[in-house]
Amino acid sequence: MPSTPEWTAQRKNRMESDHTSIRRGLWVFACLAVATAVEFVVAVTQIPGAVLMILVIALTKAWLIAVYFMHIRRLRGAG
Amino acid sequence: MAIATESVAQGETGNYRLGLWLFMASESMIFLALLAARFYLQGTHVPAEADQTIALIITSILLLSSVSAYTAEVAYTAGDRRLFARAMFATIGLGLAFLVGVGFEWREAFRAFPPHTAYGTVFFTMTGMHAFHVVTGLVVLGIVRRMGTSQRPPGPWPIEAAVKYWHFVDIVWVFFYPALYLIN
Numbered sequence: 001m002p003s004t005p006e007w008t009a010q011r012k013n014r015m016e017s018d019h020t021s022i023r024r025g026l027w028v029f030a031c032l033a034v035a036t037a038v039e040f041v042v043a044v045t046q047i048p049g050a051v052l053m054i055l056v057i058a059l060t061k062a063w064l065i066a067v068y069f070m071h072i073r074r075l076r077g078a079g
Numbered sequence: 080m081a082i083a084t085e086s087v088a089q090g091e092t093g094n095y096r097l098g099l100w101l102f103m104a105s106e107s108m109i110f111l112a113l114l115a116a117r118f119y120l121q122g123t124h125v126p127a128e129a130d131q132t133i134a135l136i137i138t139s140i141l142l143l144s145s146v147s148a149y150t151a152e153v154a155y156t157a158g159d160r161r162l163f164a165r166a167m168f169a170t171i172g173l174g175l176a177f178l179v180g181v182g183f184e185w186r187e188a189f190r191a192f193p194p195h196t197a198y199g200t201v202f203f204t205m206t207g208m209h210a211f212h213v214v215t216g217l218v219v220l221g222i223v224r225r226m227g228t229s230q231r232p233p234g235p236w237p238i239e240a241a242v243k244y245w246h247f248v249d250i251v252w253v254f255f256y257p258a259l260y261l262i263n
Contacts, residue, residue: 018157029146043261054257061253
């Protein structure tokens with residue numbers, strides 16, 4: 001097992017990036033949870049234009065999942 | 080030579096990734112057809128008996144499972160096998176909890192709007208088709224968890240593919256939930 005300062009620094013960087021990614025995942029989840037709550041309130045209160053609002057919220061949630069969880073941008077490197 | 084081999088491997092993963100997205104796009108057609116059938120047959124009508132509480136709970140469970148699946152993928156890529164195994168276990172557990180919730184939902188739905196009614200037809204077809212995809216997703220997650228915790232773990236692609244499929248199942252529910260419960 002190498003224990004040079006360079007290797008230790010690389011490992012530290014990787015762990016930090018790992019933590020950043022997980023933190024970002026939690027933020028995305030928080031956004032999804034808030035969006036779901038708003039969607040629910042809009043549906044229950046039946047405000048005018050509720051259907052359109054619910055559709056926009058659903059599309060936003062799907063976009064968040066596709067971009068942050070499914071990394072759709074990585075498709076650019078396909079082929 | 081090593082660079083060339085790495086480049087070929089990356090190209091292959093890119094092709095696999097494209098193939099998976101095409102597969103998910105073709106699957107989306109089935110779900111879009113179901114959504115179209117729901118609105119064609121019933122408009123925006125939702126029966127008052129539709130259980131909003133269970134629907135909200137299972138929606139939250141599925142969203143939470145997406146975070147744990149994402150964490151599992153990040154942990155595997157970073158080489159943290161312990162976190163990977165735990166996060167994958169949590170994802171499978173949450174997926175099973177979702178299915179239990181759907182079971183409760185169905186028990187109520189059989190009484191409120193049986194499958195021979197118009198709403199019952201769309202409700203059971205949509206939730207049934209989605210639940211089937213959840214089951215297949217759980218099987219795939221179980222397989223990759225076993226692979227990832229074995230003595231000779233594979234590269235990141237099988238885990239990425241299984242997790243992507245799980246997120247896809249989540250996205251489908253993002254549209255099914257309002258279509259079946261909220262738009263009224």
